[in-house]
């Protein structure tokens with residue numbers, strides 16, 4: 001039986017309504033959200049925003065009940081998948097509802113227990129209602145002290161600077177050059193490109209001082225500041241909606257306090273060593289977006305408070321005069337819908353309030369490790385209801401939503417490492433080692449209004465996830481028909497895939 005779980009994707013329509021008999025009430029607004037924000041509109045998850053709850057639900061402290069009866073008009077043709085960085089699972093898609101309500105055509109009234117909906121040949125079938133099962137309550141999180149130190153000035157940290165070229169990345173490309181000498185010329189170009197440094201485990205933090213030292217050397221050679229971009233990526237219960245990048249820290253094993261003391265605090269000490277060294281940090285890819293769309297996944301529901309507090313802690317601690325922070329804001333295929341963006345911005349505001357204010361971050365990172373091309377209308381073909389039909393359309397919309405909701409003129413960095421080719425996926429939600437992908441625009445400073453830089457955040461050639469179904473971190477997305485077979489573990493060098501990225505580079509190398 002296919003259990004429909006939702007992982008991003010289009011919002012539910014205005015008229016859709018979740019009826020939770022166990023609670024006996026509709027969702028209502030709380031915490032300042034207008035009712036429309038808390039209706040199921042814009043909620044493309046089977047879970048709902050943490051700030052939306054019926055009074056009884058609030059009292060009970062419950063998350064949405066996955067087995068609650070859903071009464072919807074469902075167009076059976078429109079059972080979709082969805083995306084995040086984007087981890088994808090089948091999900092109910094109800095946007096056809098509006099059309100159905102409007103046109104009165106093709107709609108089917110289905111009452112189905114969410115855990116009891118099966119897919120048969122792409123058709124949604126309601127099965128016997130399953131026993132009610134609640135999502136677990138979020139684990140309570142540690143408090144966060146708001147930052148009091150000076151933040152980074154609100155300027156583009158990449159201006160008048162060069163980007164750090166990671167010698168480890170260069171060495172990986174050199175391996176590929178040795179294996180594919182016929183591609184030596186284009187690969188030589190790639191080996192010189194700046195890529196981000198992923199702090200994906202506590203052990204990796206020990207390498208930060210050496211990296212900063214190298215940045216200094218590159219800076220003397222270049223005669224201008226050289227900015228390293230670090231990715232802060234070790235959240236407790238990391239990658240809660242997928243498996244490929246599950247991390248080392250577990251909430252049930254003191255992961256939250258270890259994240260603070262053994263990871264963030266240590267990074268902060270290194271960053272503070274040389275106040276003259278400009279540094280950029282991308283904060284926790286996929287973390288807050290998972291709380292927008294994936295609270296129907298048990299691990300995400302459990303982790304929501306810890307995610308919020310940990311991200312707030314990371315921001316409060318790493319925000320300093322020489323460190324510019326960008327918080328991950330998923331991508332067009334995940335938060336392209338306006339209602340999703342509004343929820344994201346609301347969540348970010350709460351996190352920033354805990355961290356010490358909106359000026360703690362310079363802006364947001366989008367498309368991290370994803371494949372969305374900057375321009376074109378390809379998104380419309382993948383998902384016609386998504387108003388953001390390419391990544392720059394999303395960037396513009398997001399900036400608009402941010403300023404409209406009081407977060408000011410925030411700036412964006414976009415990961416362009418593998419977005420050279422559009423129209424390569426059968427589903428927008430597929431995210432793992434996509435076949436046919438090519439290197440995208442080379443890292444560029446201030447390429448357009450509102451964008452501080454195009455960066456190669458995902459080092460192209462490193463795998464998104466293992467393709468071996470027997471591996472502990474095997475995620476079915478890495479076995480999809482869009483994924484490249486034979487992939488090693490996430491983060492490992494994948495030579496044959498790198499060859500493909502180089503061959504398909506756009507602009508060509």
Ligand code: BGC
Nearest residue numbers: 198200245459462464490491
């Ligand atoms: C992996 C990390 C890796 C990063 C960059 C992520 O998907 O989980 O371990 O460092 O990609 O390749």
